[in-house]
Structures are given as C-alpha cells and as structure tokens.
Amino acid sequence: MSSYLRFQERVHHGSGVSSANPVRVALANETGFPHIGRVDFLDNQVNPSTGTIRARVILSNPEHLFTPGLYARVQLESTGAVQALLVDDKAILTDQDRKYVYVLGAGNTAQRKDVQLGPLVNGLRMVQSGLGAGDKVIVSGLQKIFYPGVPVTPKESAMELSHAIQQPLP
Numbered sequence: 001m002s003s004y005l006r007f008q009e010r011v012h013h014g015s016g017v018s019s020a021n022p023v024r025v026a027l028a029n030e031t032g033f034p035h036i037g038r039v040d041f042l043d044n045q046v047n048p049s050t051g052t053i054r055a056r057v058i059l060s061n062p063e064h065l066f067t068p069g070l071y072a073r074v075q076l077e078s079t080g081a082v083q084a085l086l087v088d089d090k091a092i093l094t095d096q097d098r099k100y101v102y103v104l105g106a107g108n109t110a111q112r113k114d115v116q117l118g119p120l121v122n123g124l125r126m127v128q129s130g131l132g133a134g135d136k137v138i139v140s141g142l143q144k145i146f147y148p149g150v151p152v153t154p155k156e157s158a159m160e161l162s163h164a165i166q167q168p169l170p
Contacts, residue, residue: 028071108151113130
C-alpha cells in the first residue's frame with residue numbers, strides 16, 4: 001500500500017510510472033533481479049482485502065521460466081532520480097526505539113548521530129535524515145565504543161557504490 005501511495009505522489013509530480021519504466025523480476029530461486037520487462041497495464045484500484053494493486057508486465061520468456069502460478073519478486077522503477085545517503089547496514093545500531101550510527105568526530109572521537117532510515121538497497125541502508133554528506137560513519141570496531149566521545153583510531157576505507165548506484169531505490 002505504501003509503495004502505491006509513493007508512486008501516486010510521483011505521478012502527481014510528473015515522475016511516476018509509465019510504460020518506459022523498467023520492471024525487474026526474480027523468481028524464488030534467483031538472486032538479484034535478472035529479468036527485465038516493462039509495464040503494460042497498471043490498475044487504478046487497490047484491492048481492499050489484500051492491499052494490492054494489479055499490474056501487467058511484459059517480459060521476454062524465451063526459456064519458458066515463467067509459468068502460471070509462480071510467485072516472483074518485482075522491483076518497479078519510477079522515473080524520478082533520488083539523491084540519497086547510503087551507509088553499510090552493519091553500521092546501524094539500535095537504542096530501544098531509535099536507530100543511530102557513530103561518526104568520526106573532532107579529535108578522532110566517536111560521536112553518536114540519531115538517524116531516520118529508509119529501505120535497504122543491496123546491503124546499503126538509505127539514510128533519510130540525521131547524517132550529512134561529509135560525515136564519516138564508523139563501520140567496524142563498534143563493539144569497542146562504549147559511550148559517545150570515546151577515542152578511536154580511524155582506518156578509512158572506500159565504500160563500494162558501483163552496485164548500489166545502478167539499482168533503483170524503492
């Protein structure tokens with residue numbers, strides 16, 4: 001239901017779903033989304049008992065993998081580009097009902113920042129608020145940080161972005 005509302009909002013802003021949008025599909029035994037199709041039909045009614053909306057996607061099926069009755073995972077991409085901060089999901093900690101990360105602060109100290117999170121994209125978590133573009137998130141050695149302000153010895157490493165940027169954000 002929330003996906004439908006998000007797409008409806010994008011439609012009103014001119015960046016919604018059209019037949020030009022790729023649809024990525026994976027069967028239950030497949031990793032990633034190896035099959036690509038396109039939207040042929042999108043219903044205008046939500047089924048009140050299931051909270052789903054019907055869509056028809058045209059897929060190439062030369063190997064006859066898709067047969068009636070199979071279930072599949074589907075990613076429907078909108079045309080809107082999204083600027084997002086992505087962090088390694090291992091860096092996110094929980095304090096009762098709040099999510100937070102530690103960032104490198106002044107004097108090489110660990111500083112806590114509460115964050116609002118979005119969806120997971122290939123092992124990287126979208127951060128909707130709480131972090132700035134220049135923040136250096138601490139990913140490893142978190143078990144040694146007992147409180148904010150503890151001194152740390154930073155070891156910088158590059159985050160792998162190549163696979164995350166190519167995938168659509170939900």
